[in-house]
Amino acid sequence: MTALRMARILTECGARVKVVHEGASLVVRGLGVEPVGIRTGYASQEITVRSGDNTITRMMSMGPHGVNHRLDHAMRALAVQVSQGGMSAEAVEHEIDRLVKETPRHPLWLVALAVGLACAAFGRLLGIDWLAFGPVFVGGGLGQAARMLLLRRGVNSYVVATVIGFVASALAGFGSHFLDSGTVNLSMMAAILLLVPGVPITNAQTDIMDGYPSMGSARAVSVMMVMIFATTGVLIAEWFLGMH
Amino acid sequence: MAFAPPDILYLLHQIVFGALAAAGFGVLFNFGLRSLLWCAAAGALALGVRTLGQDVHWSLEAASFVAAVVTSCVSTMLRRPLGPRGNAVALAGCIPMVPGAFFGQALLGMLAVTTPHPENAALILTSTEYFLRVFFTLAAIGAGLAIPAHLFRNPDF
Numbered sequence: 001m002t003a004l005r006m007a008r009i010l011t012e013c014g015a016r017v018k019v020v021h022e023g024a025s026l027v028v029r030g031l032g033v034e035p036v037g038i039r040t041g042y043a044s045q046e047i048t049v050r051s052g053d054n055t056i057t058r059m060m061s062m063g064p065h066g067v068n069h070r071l072d073h074a075m076r077a078l079a080v081q082v083s084q085g086g087m088s089a090e091a092v093e094h095e096i097d098r099l100v101k102e103t104p105r106h107p108l109w110l111v112a113l114a115v116g117l118a119c120a121a122f123g124r125l126l127g128i129d130w131l132a133f134g135p136v137f138v139g140g141g142l143g144q145a146a147r148m149l150l151l152r153r154g155v156n157s158y159v160v161a162t163v164i165g166f167v168a169s170a171l172a173g174f175g176s177h178f179l180d181s182g183t184v185n186l187s188m189m190a191a192i193l194l195l196v197p198g199v200p201i202t203n204a205q206t207d208i209m210d211g212y213p214s215m216g217s218a219r220a221v222s223v224m225m226v227m228i229f230a231t232t233g234v235l236i237a238e239w240f241l242g243m244h
Numbered sequence: 245m246a247f248a249p250p251d252i253l254y255l256l257h258q259i260v261f262g263a264l265a266a267a268g269f270g271v272l273f274n275f276g277l278r279s280l281l282w283c284a285a286a287g288a289l290a291l292g293v294r295t296l297g298q299d300v301h302w303s304l305e306a307a308s309f310v311a312a313v314v315t316s317c318v319s320t321m322l323r324r325p326l327g328p329r330g331n332a333v334a335l336a337g338c339i340p341m342v343p344g345a346f347f348g349q350a351l352l353g354m355l356a357v358t359t360p361h362p363e364n365a366a367l368i369l370t371s372t373e374y375f376l377r378v379f380f381t382l383a384a385i386g387a388g389l390a391i392p393a394h395l396f397r398n399p400d401f
Contacts, residue, residue, distance in 0.1 A: 014273070019401075022401060026401070067272070067273040067274070068273070068274045069270075069273050069274050069275045069276075069279070069332055070274050070275070070276055071274070072332075073328065073329065076328060079401065080401055105274055106271050110271060111271055111272055114267070114268040114269075114270075114272065115268055115269070115271070115272050116268075117264060117268045118264065118265045118266075118267070118268020118269050118271075118272070119268075121261040121262075121264035121265040121268065121340070122261075122340060122344075122345075124257070125258060125261050125265065125291065125340060126345050144272070186345070189344075189348050189349060190345060192344075192348065193344045193345065194272070195344075196342055196344030196347065198335075198339040198342045198344075199273065199339075201342060201382055201386070202335055202338070202382075202385065202386045202389060204386075205382070205383065205386030205387070205390065206386065206389075206390050209390055209394075227347050227348065227351060228351060231348050231351040231352055231355070234348060234352065235352060235355060
């Protein structure tokens with residue numbers, strides 16, 4: 001179960017399936033058993049290990065998928081440490097608990113500020129004018145803050161995509177229109193770029209290339225779903241602002 | 245074909261905003277402060293290469309592919325300071341090239357096509373074009389990042 005937990009956390013942090021399997025295998029070997037097989041799905045994972053003539057299979061369900069670079073690399077370092085031997089399963093579990101609890105995360109205000117700036121910068125790359133820069137920054141930043149609060153309350157991630165798509169694009173569209181920007185439509189689209197799941201998109205492709213087409217396809221479908229729900233939010237915002 | 249020198253101001257604009265977008269999304273992905281600088285550098289490199297490619301009339305897809313290849317290769321070459329973070333930094337640098345706005349516009353266009361009286365056939369063409377651009381650009385970025393990573397395998401885990 002320790003190796004399975006490592007695999008689960010790595011997947012939830014946005015690691016590729018190949019990395020997840022390598023991490024789990026390092027832990028399994030470090031604990032003195034041999035991995036027979038690991039299966040990673042979008043919603044659950046299974047592992048079979050062998051010790052002498054005995055084999056055992058365990059399964060674990062997956063939590064929400066996200067991206068957490070620092071926890072991902074802390075887990076990888078732990079997997080390498082475990083593979084060198086000398087740690088008991090209890091000690092590894094304790095260390096995993098500690099890392100999950102203590103690995104730092106940026107505060108909400110900083111993430112909101114950074115994402116707002118990223119959306120506005122993305123907008124400039126797409127061609128929004130300077131008048132729309134501020135509204136996209138505000139829409140993207142407030143959208144990200146609201147997104148984090150909703151996800152913490154356990155709201156379905158696709159519903160969150162629609163709500164945030166609406167909030168961010170309505171704020172950016174209203175602000176840009178108010179400031180007489182010539183790129184109102186583009187600014188509405190730029191403000192929802194925080195919802196575009198860039199890491200899962202590339203992971204989907206890499207997983208398929210690495211020989212895990214089922215996980216790759218599941219990731220691609222979830223990306224499509226997020227985009228459909230986010231675009232629905234933009235459409236509602238366009239109606240709300242009288243653009244139809 | 246005559247060679248025209250790149251518009252330096254436009255190139256700088258793309259580099260600066262590419263760096264800002266990559267670093268901003270790096271905060272969302274919970275990169276550490278030092279890694280964020282690498283994300284910004286990777287974003288600047290990716291957007292710089294893509295802009296230069298488009299300047300010499302490459303398609304968006306081709307320019308994105310080359311930019312992703314270059315970013316991935318450079319992150320592999322910088323293995324010593326980057327360690328196992330190299331692939332993640334290259335990916336963060338390429339995030340500003342993900343055509344999210346095209347994706348949204350393609351979906352909005354398709355929704356408009358399904359209304360009882362769509363404006364004209366050009367709408368279908370534009371939406372289809374956006375979808376194809378999204379598909380091929382994403383494929384180009386993914387392949388551009390993956391190919392060097394597979395060829396020059398990073399032994400760090």
